[in-house]
Every structure is written in structure tokens, then in C-alpha cells.
Amino acid sequence: MAPDLNFTDGLEEDNSLQSIRYKRGSLQLLDQRRLPLETTYLDIRDVTDGWFAIRDMVVRGAPAIAIAAALSLAVEVFNLEAFNGTSDDAASFLSMKLEYLVSSRPTAVNLSDAVTKLKEVISKVASTASEDKSVFQAYIEAAEIMLKEDVASNKAIGSYGASFLQRQLEDSTTLSILTHCNTGSLATAGYGTALGVIRALHAEGVLEGAYCTETRPFNQGSRLTAFELVHDSIPATLIADSAAAALMKAGRVNAVIVGADRVAANGDTANKIGTYSLALCAMHHNIPFYVAAPLTSIDLSLSSGQQIVIEERSAKELLHSRGGLGEQVAASGIAVWNPAFDVTPANLISGIITEKGVITKTGIDAFDIKDFIQKSLDSSFE
Numbered sequence: 001m002a003p004d005l006n007f008t009d010g011l012e013e014d015n016s017l018q019s020i021r022y023k024r025g026s027l028q029l030l031d032q033r034r035l036p037l038e039t040t041y042l043d044i045r046d047v048t049d050g051w052f053a054i055r056d057m058v059v060r061g062a063p064a065i066a067i068a069a070a071l072s073l074a075v076e077v078f079n080l081e082a083f084n085g086t087s088d089d090a091a092s093f094l095s096m097k098l099e100y101l102v103s104s105r106p107t108a109v110n111l112s113d114a115v116t117k118l119k120e121v122i123s124k125v126a127s128t129a130s131e132d133k134s135v136f137q138a139y140i141e142a143a144e145i146m147l148k149e150d151v152a153s154n155k156a157i158g159s160y161g162a163s164f165l166q167r168q169l170e171d172s173t174t175l176s177i178l179t180h181c182n183t184g185s186l187a188t189a190g191y192g193t194a195l196g197v198i199r200a201l202h203a204e205g206v207l208e209g210a211y212c213t214e215t216r217p218f219n220q221g222s223r224l225t226a227f228e229l230v231h232d233s234i235p236a237t238l239i240a241d242s243a244a245a246a247l248m249k250a251g252r253v254n255a256v257i258v259g260a261d262r263v264a265a266n267g268d269t270a271n272k273i274g275t276y277s278l279a280l281c282a283m284h285h286n287i288p289f290y291v292a293a294p295l296t297s298i299d300l301s302l303s304s305g306q307q308i309v310i311e312e313r314s315a316k317e318l319l320h321s322r323g324g325l326g327e328q329v330a331a332s333g334i335a336v337w338n339p340a341f342d343v344t345p346a347n348l349i350s351g352i353i354t355e356k357g358v359i360t361k362t363g364i365d366a367f368d369i370k371d372f373i374q375k376s377l378d379s380s381f382e
Contacts, residue, residue: 047076061187062187078140109262178253180213187259213238214240218313258275262308269293276342291351318330
């Protein structure tokens with residue numbers, strides 16, 4: 001195998017928190033279930049460890065899930081003591097492991113997108129390689145590239161988003177932004193998507209403050225987003241999910257920015273449960289509502305959000321405190337409906353902030369996402 005390279009180098013320059021610690025042959029994931037009271041990293045030795053870490057929400061956030069999955073297999077492959085087989089056998093081995101990882105959480109499209117791209121790398125190398133080591137090496141390098149590209153992508157989202165908001169909201173010298181769930185360094189390889197925009201606004205000195213919801217049912221806002229905002233000394237206020245409408249009515253919100261686990265071709269967006277409610281409130285109060293997500297979160301194979309599979313979580317997450325880890329807080333015997341996500345229709349969304357720019361609506365009040373992506377691809381080859 002190739003020499004041991006530390007891929008955490010350069011990822012800590014912004015002093016933000018890390019959900020993923022990786023160097024070739026070793027992967028540690030921050031156990032986000034224990035935040036903010038405990039900071040514990042779990043060793044991930046293979047795809048089985050990776051699958052359970054994703055399913056049990058040790059790691060969460062669509063971009064981070066994809067990267068963690070890819071790296072868990074990279075670690076397993078690097079540490080294989082022996083593999084007796086051809087390059088085709090190695091490709092089949094990797095493909096089977098990747099399919100297993102996709103089953104851990106179905107809603108986030110980033111995971112399936114990463115798997116598709118990694119399979120393409122595997123297949124291409126296997127068709128020309130004469131030994132399994134070449135296929136394994138190519139896979140490891142491809143997974144590591146995804147890690148670095150995610151950080152660069154997030155910083156671009158932050159930059160585009162901050163510039164766009166200042167132009168759109170030029171009547172306000174400083175901005176107050178409301179966000180939902182967790183979309184920061186803990187949800188990505190670093191920096192964040194919606195929280196990346198907030199970070200960029202703060203760095204430019206135009207952020208009056210951020211509001212974060214507690215985000216039921218798993219409290220990813222109060223446990224994680226609040227933790228990140230305090231860590232980075234960004235002025236912020238935590239509110240209950242049910243307080244958002246009152247906050248908007250009081251005129252204390254200039255814009256709402258959320259992340260995304262999957263965006264359909266028409267702009268319908270699946271995100272943490274409660275996002276749809278925020279979008280409705282924002283429209284009623286004439287407040288712009290933005291989605292911040294990398295292009296890998298866009299699924300052009302789905303014509304609308306009606307086709308997005310919505311994951312349902314364990315009833316225990318609502319019946320017990322600390323997202324199911326603490327004492328019982330609800331009556332025994334009560335039925336529970338606990339969808340992890342909801343879908344916000346495109347007509348409620350003002351724009352989609354990506355690493356290639358902001359997707360805005362055409363004259364017919366609809367997104368042409370496919371055209372935006374094609375133009376982005378064309379410009380990257382110029």
C-alpha cells in the first residue's frame with residue numbers, strides 16, 4: 001500500500017470542530033450522540049463499524065455520512081492482511097461493501113451519489129488493472145479526494161451564500177439568520193453548508209446574530225449547532241422549534257437558511273423534520289427561505305419530492321430524553337410517529353446555495369436545476 005498520509009492536515013485551519021478524523025489506515029468519528037457534554041471519538045475499523053455509526057447517528061449530516069461511509073471502507077481495505085483474487089474480484093468486493101453502506105440511511109442522496117462515483121472509479125481501474133492492489137489503491141485515493149473536496153465545497157457555499165444574501169438584503173447593514181438542525185462542521189467534513197454561510201457572514205462582519213432551533217426529535221440544534229456557534233464565538237440564540245413563527249413576527253429574522261439531505265429535480269427539498277413548517281412561516285412573514293447544499297445533494301432522477309424516501313426513526317428518540325439515550329419522559333403505551341425528515345415544496349424556497357453559485361428561479365417561478373448543473377459542468381471544462 002501507499003505510505004501513510006495524514007489527511008487531517010490542512011482541515012483544521014479554520015479551528016472548527018471535526019466530525020471526522022482520518023489518516024490513511026485509521027478513521028475516528030466524533031460520537032455526536034454524546035455532545036455537548038462529552039467529546040468522544042470512536043474508532044471505525046471496517047464497513048460494519050461504519051454502517052452502525054451512520055445508522056445509530058454517531059455521525060450524521062448528509063455530506064458527513066457519505067464521507068464517513070467511503071472512508072470506513074478505505075480503512076478496511078488498507079488494513080486487509082490478504083486478498084486472494086483478481087482485479088475483478090477486488091471490484092466486486094468493494095461494490096458489495098458499498099451497497100451495504102447505502103442501506104444504513106436511505107434519505108441522504110450524498111451517500112448513494114458517493115457510492116455511484118466510487119463504483120465508476122473501481123470499474124474503470126478494474127478493466128485495465130492486472131492485480132487487486134491497484135483497484136484497492138485507486139479506491140482509497142478516490143475516497144480521500146472526496147474528503148478534501150467536501151471541505152472546499154463547503155467553503156465555496158459559504159462564500160457564495162454570504163455574497164448573495166448581502167446583495168439581496170442590502171437594506172439591512174447587519175443580518176439575523178435563522179437555521180434549523182445542524183449543518184456545520186459536525187454535519188460535513190468541515191466548515192458546513194447553511195452554517196457555513198453563517199460563518200462566512202460572521203467573518204465578513206455583517207452577521208448581527210444567528211438563531212438556531214432546538215430541532216426535534218433528536219435535538220441536533222440545541223446539542224450540536226449551539227455547540228458549534230459557541231465554540232466559534234458567533235453571536236447566537238437558541239429557540240424552541242415552536243417559537244420560530246413568533247420570532248419572525250417580531251421582525252427579528254432577515255432570512256432562513258437550512259441544509260438538505262436530498263433535493264429533487266424541481267427543487268423540492270428533504271431536510272430535518274420541521275423544515276417545512278419554517279418555510280411556511282417564512283413565506284407568511286415575507287422572509288426569504290434558502291437551502292444551502294452541495295450539488296451532490298441534488299437528485300435529478302427524482303422529478304419531485306413526492307418520490308423521496310422518508311426515513312422513520314425509533315420511537316425511543318421521542319419517548320426518552322437525550323434523543324433516546326436518557327430517561328423516559330413520555331407516557332408508556334403512547335403511539336409514536338417519528339419521521340426524521342419532511343419535504344419542503346420548491347415554491348416555498350427562494351434559492352438554493354451551492355458550491356457553484358446560487359440557483360434562483362426562472363421567470364415562471366420555478367427552478368431549472370438541470371440547466372444550472374449542466375452550465376456548471378461546462379464551465380469546469382473550459
